[in-house]
Amino acid sequence: MSGFVSVLLAKTLRSRTFKQALIWIAIVGAVIFALLGYVYWSTASYVRGRSDHAIMAELASLQKAYASAGRSGLIATISQRLADQRSKGGVYLLADSSFAPLAGNLADWPSAMKGSSGWGNFNAREGRTLLRATFETLPDGSHLLVGKDVDDLDGFAQKIKVAMALCILWIFVLGGAVGVSITRRTVGRIESINATSRAIMQSGLDQRIPLRGTRDEWDELAANLNSMLDRIEALMVEVKQVTDNVAHDLRTPLAHMRGRLERAYNRQRDGDYDQSLIVDTIADLDGVLRMFSSLTRISQIEASDRTAAFRPVNLVEIASEVVELFDAAAEDKGGRLKIVGGRSVLATGDRDLLFGAVANLVDNAIKHGRDAGQVTVEVKKAYGGAVISVADDGPGIPVDEYQHVFKRFYRLERSRRTPGNGLGLSLVAAVARLHGARIEMLDNLPGLKVQLWFPSPTRSGW
Template identity: 35%
Template sequence: MVRNNAFWHWAKRLLHTQAFRMLLVFVFFYAVSATALVAFTWWNAQRALDAQTDDTIEAEVGGLRETYQRLGVIGLSDVITSRVAQHGSGIYYLRSSNGAVLAGNLLELPDAARSDGRFFEFDYQRSQQDETVTRTARGEAFTVPGGFILLVARDISDQKLSRKKFLTSIPWSVGLMLLFGIGGGILMSRNFLRRLDVITRTSSEIVAGDFSRRVPITEAHDEMDSLAENLNTMLERTERLMKGMREVVDSVAHDLRTPLNRLRLRLEEMQRKLDPESPQHEDIENALAETDRLIGTFNALLLIAQADSGIIRDSMGPVDLSVIVADVADLYLPLAEEKEITLEVLPSGVLTVEGNRSLVSQALANLIDNAIKYSGPGDRITVSVSETPLSIDMTVADTGPGIPEDERARVLERFVRLEKSRNSPGTGLGLSLVSAVARMHDASLILADTTPGATPPGLKAVLSFPRALGRKPNMVERAF
């Protein structure tokens, strides 16, 4: 069963290849053209054979007429009798005006015979090796002066048999041409698919973070090799850019984060030296808050850059989402209780995905933090992990105001904040970071109403991770 499914999958891929379809169209038109050419040649040859037969009959008729004019009906009968005795392909019939057969090798005048001198074909009986067989002849009949009817014809059974064999061979020839053409198309498409699979596997490994991979180049030096060379050149440039990105990120992390942390420490030292009741103490408190917000923005941007560039793909491994949910929920439980919000974690078993534990935890923390920030006293936040046949979903659902459907795609962009959240603390990078983490894990970020039609509808954010490794990446966030 598995082998049959694999075969049908391969056959379906084969039928959808451009090379196979192009070759199939070429073979079809070639078969039609070849059949038309052979049919025209055969038709022309049949015309030539019929014309040759007609010319032979006309010449013989002319000779018999001269014989009749010179020797009369008795001489004509003798000539016909002598020709019949030669057992050739000639067919003769001479009848008097009263219906008596005077000479010839036909017992009666064929029904199709016409005495106007036009050619016609007819079947007749002939003895052959002690048996009577039906054969076909072509000839003409005309009236001789004196009321005599003379028919002169030639046996064309062999020509008719050749014609039948030819007509029978045409479908077989076309079928064989199509068969060999399809066979050649399968071989060519199989080679094309094999080389395309190499490119696909290489690109999948590159998407997974191995920027050192290159597309193999064969000795054929064909179009596929030219494509591979161009891809390898592009990959080399991409690898250099990614290496430069890593160096920039490391430099920024060192050159900016360290001064910011030093600034915060100095502000804290200055604050400790001041009287808590002095105005300067409050100013430094505000400066510390702004510094913390700046450090938070910097860290978020750094994480987004790392996720988008794939720098930390090497650190990915098996991650149990149920453990991450429990740990992050415990961290935010005191804050939820302080705002009189119910934070609930639904029980689940061990559900493991391939990912970066730190980034997945940060993404979940951002989702819970957003839910707490925009929910009020009495609201409920539910965090859960569930599985489907194709994915493992991590969900944060709240009963807060939610996000309008037409704004859900926009809130995933950097530094985007809706009008109703302008006065609340934040940088507008929370959902942008979650979106970047989803892209890095080939996952989907889905935003929807917790309770459609309710007021307020709430917001349900779902991080949907693919179950199977090596699945084609789905980097498009969906908003419903």
């Protein structure tokens, strides 16, 4: 189980879905990073702007004091400011022309401030606090510096930076977790499909993909794949059955021929005997070849798309020709064969194939119907399409055999001894499928009625 989980995890990390999730997380992270960066930058510059503005105003008011009361007046104002509680955090320094301090709360002229005026940031010697200040050179050559403690401003910026970093970190952690969990679900479902496929390849078609009952798109996919597997399994069973039947139906005449030839080989040459033996053998071989070509014909009809060669056909005309062809055969059995229904019922199809299909049904009706019976072929329009029905008044077939008689080589117990290879109705079914027609069998009370329902030419299928 842990092996399975680690394989699942490895698959999750390799998964395309996960890689895409990572790409998306990176993109979203970058966008959020840019957004927060902008917020940080604009907030910080706004706050700094306000602080600078206040420093400028203070400097201007001190310059005014100097202008009205001279250097001594200015020193008095500075002392007053320093004594005032409200200007806490403010920094003042008046220095003479050689930057020796005269008044203020800084011990030395900061080295960062040079020239005759300008802005600067520096650390006060007595504390670690960050100061921001500006200074001007007064008319008497002394220098006046005004500044502010911007430590809390700096702290604010740091906080924003930390918040940004945490935010980005959370996005990656959460996004990664969500990505892994979604990918894991996907990989898990795909893995269960893969596991079933592998099991099918190894052991056989009896495995199915488990459904989780969530009725989501995954369950739908699994259900579709399962019904596809059902169909394939049914086809495989059918193919196996057909192969077995071919083997059986080929072996019987081949065994006859072999035995006959061996017997002839072991006896004296005899013109008449040999002659009839050769004729019988050729006839048997022809039977085998006929079965062979019926089989290939059915698979060709089933496999190829002959609908491109479809032409408008009159079903009544085709049925009439079949009836005319089989009239003599019905007569031979003392029975009657007739056609009823409309004069012209149109459909699109392949004349040869349709003729073959109807001929097969009529042939069956005559062969398996009652002696001196009545076989009726009816062609009429129905529900926008057309229906051809072939009915006899013979013994019919049991209802539970209806679904079986279209299988290749299937023969009813009582008709085992009549000539035929059990492929006729399979051919009819193949032709019907090709034409999108539905086959229905009914009890004709007495007898059997087989109906071919053709869709209307404008509709494709039922």
